[in-house]
Amino acid sequence: MQVQGDLGVEEYDAGDADAVEAGRLILNAARAVDSPNLSQLTPFRRTMQVRHGWDASPVRHWLAVRDGRPVAVAEVELGEWDNRDLAWISLVVDPDHRRRGHGSEFLARIEEQVRQLGRTKLGGGGWETPEAESFARSHGFHTASRESYRVVAPQELPKGLVEAAYAEAAAPAGDYELMRIAGRAPRELLPAISHLTAAINDAPLDDLDIEDEVFPVARIQDYENATIGSGHRLYRVIARHKVTGEPAGHTVVAVDTESPRLAEQHDTSVLLEHRGHRLGLLLKADMMRWLAEKEPQVVSIETWNAESNAHMIAVNERLGYRVVGREVDFQRRL
Numbered sequence: 001m002q003v004q005g006d007l008g009v010e011e012y013d014a015g016d017a018d019a020v021e022a023g024r025l026i027l028n029a030a031r032a033v034d035s036p037n038l039s040q041l042t043p044f045r046r047t048m049q050v051r052h053g054w055d056a057s058p059v060r061h062w063l064a065v066r067d068g069r070p071v072a073v074a075e076v077e078l079g080e081w082d083n084r085d086l087a088w089i090s091l092v093v094d095p096d097h098r099r100r101g102h103g104s105e106f107l108a109r110i111e112e113q114v115r116q117l118g119r120t121k122l123g124g125g126g127w128e129t130p131e132a133e134s135f136a137r138s139h140g141f142h143t144a145s146r147e148s149y150r151v152v153a154p155q156e157l158p159k160g161l162v163e164a165a166y167a168e169a170a171a172p173a174g175d176y177e178l179m180r181i182a183g184r185a186p187r188e189l190l191p192a193i194s195h196l197t198a199a200i201n202d203a204p205l206d207d208l209d210i211e212d213e214v215f216p217v218a219r220i221q222d223y224e225n226a227t228i229g230s231g232h233r234l235y236r237v238i239a240r241h242k243v244t245g246e247p248a249g250h251t252v253v254a255v256d257t258e259s260p261r262l263a264e265q266h267d268t269s270v271l272l273e274h275r276g277h278r279l280g281l282l283l284k285a286d287m288m289r290w291l292a293e294k295e296p297q298v299v300s301i302e303t304w305n306a307e308s309n310a311h312m313i314a315v316n317e318r319l320g321y322r323v324v325g326r327e328v329d330f331q332r333r334l
Contacts (some may be wrong), residue, residue: 007102008065009109014051019063021046023073026094033095034127037151037324039300044258048230050075055223055273057081059114062108072106078117082214087114089124098131107139111173111334113159120334121209128326141330145181145206146307149325150316151300154288157320162288169282173239176248176279181236184224189238190217192247196238199249199269204308227266231257235294239279241268241288248274251283255295263291265303268312280315288319321326 012019024046024248031038041049053059057079064072077088089110093103114122126132128146136143154162185193197215227234232254239249249270256262270279291298303321 007071007105007109009106010063010065012050012063014047014306017047019061019115020050022070023050023061023063026073027092028174029094029096031197034129035149037149038139039259039262042258044231045256046193048132052226053077055219057222057224061197062106062110064102066097066102067280069097069104070094072252074106074110076114076291080217081216082212083210085119085122086123086210086284087117087119089114089122091124101219103135104139114146114193114334116280121331122330122334123208123210123331125329128328133328134331136146136328139332140252141332142207143328144208144331145329147304147327147329148307148313148323149302149304149323150320150321151302152288152321153299154292154301154320155299156194162285162292166289168258169278169285170207173279173282175242176239176274176277176282178282179238179240180222181238183228183234185220190220193236193238194220194331195251196247196250196271198267199268200267202269202272203312204306206306208306208329227254231265232330233257233260233295235290237283239274239283241274245254247271249279250284251280251287253276253301254289255291255298258299260295260297261299263295263298263301265301268315280312280320284315284319 010019010143014020021043024041024043028040031040050061057077060078061103062074063070072091072093074089074091079086091103091107111122119231123144125171126136133143139269194215197220223235234252234254238247238252240247251268254264256264256294268280268284303316305316
């Protein structure tokens with residue numbers, strides 16, 4: 001597909017090694033300027049991101065080229081399980097090519113594609129900078145939510161901090177027991193995990209115009225396959241009520257097999273009827289204890305929280321997570 005003027009826009013997938021690499025270089029250049037606390041993407045990691053996405057849900061990838069040189073990269077998530085009216089975009093312009101109109105022209109071409117796909121709402125995120133917020137406002141977007149990017153360095157925590165947090169949570173959680181699962185969950189637990197995962201819909205949305213996400217067993221399996229298939233070791237801790245045997249909450253972490261010093265906190269959720277027992281802290285503290293045993297080389301675990309999610313922020317800060325960046329989410333109707 002060619003656009004007006006000199007800007008060419010090419011759609012690509014994981015099989016196009018040159019386009020994947022061009023996009024990776026742009027993303028790394030932008031990270032160095034906008035978010036230096038993020039690690040640089042390796043060729044393998046970027047290829048896996050393009051190939052698998054988060055849970056194998058549809059994502060389309062575009063590269064913008066001017067005068068033969070890649071100047072911007074974008075990906076658009078097009079969920080099919082839910083929110084079928086929404087397209088969520090990540091658009092990044094190479095820092096050496098900013099303020100020349102490339103981002104605006106690229107966005108216009110992507111919006112054209114999104115309209116043709118029948119989506120009526122557009123959203124996206126950017127690092128909390130005056131430039132990102134100005135760009136969003138100039139294209140009709142409003143600020144819908146703010147998120148904090150937090151990181152904990154397990155090896156640098158004061159001795160005994162995690163054990164103390166675990167003990168602090170264990171007393172009010174005496175009616176619950178923990179179960180650890182490495183890799184894919186047993187098939188018989190998948191319906192319960194679907195239910196636990198859906199509890200994330202209770203998290204604050206601020207002004208985001210999105211409907212509840214749905215997590216059938218097939219989507220949980222897609223998530224596990226995408227996470228493991230993209231080169232991660234998967235760890236899950238489940239809290240279960242001792243009397244009823246009912247799963248009450250869970251937390252999930254993925255460790256990068258290519259760079260095993262790096263880990264990502266994925267879902268943490270507790271069912272409404274089981275809240276008030278410090279299960280969030282218990283689950284996350286036990287996960288850190290487990291990782292210290294199984295993955296002692298991990299030096300960084302990263303997580304994201306809406307800034308309005310006071311409860312989870314308190315849990316993370318109790319465990320030593322600290323803010324290293326902030327992102328703003330924008331939305332508008334097409």
